[in-house]
Amino acid sequence: FQIKTTSHWPWFYLREQQLLLFFQDATHLVTKWRNRLLSSSAELRLGNQFISTNRLYDIIHNETYTKLDHGLTKSDINPKDRQNFSSCLKLTSLDLF
16 A cells, blocks of 8 residues: 655654555554553553552442442453453443543
8 A cells, every 4th residue: 555644744654655554453452551551560641640440449349339330340450351352341431431
């Protein structure tokens, strides 16, 4: 395929003519985001704010809200299941925010 880049794209680096292009689909990107969030050794930042699982634990254990309100379960924040896509959907749900 061919692409015409502009000088307005300083972050984009490809030759104008490319034989192959590999990229990750949304499913793999969101599972990587979830795994980074649940990692005990890495930090996840959104802007200048840190995101941690502590708030998720608080939400799950809060007696004011039920699972019907937020949809989260303990298995959703279990880092051992690294391909749990349904957990990713719950963690990015508007009900959680």
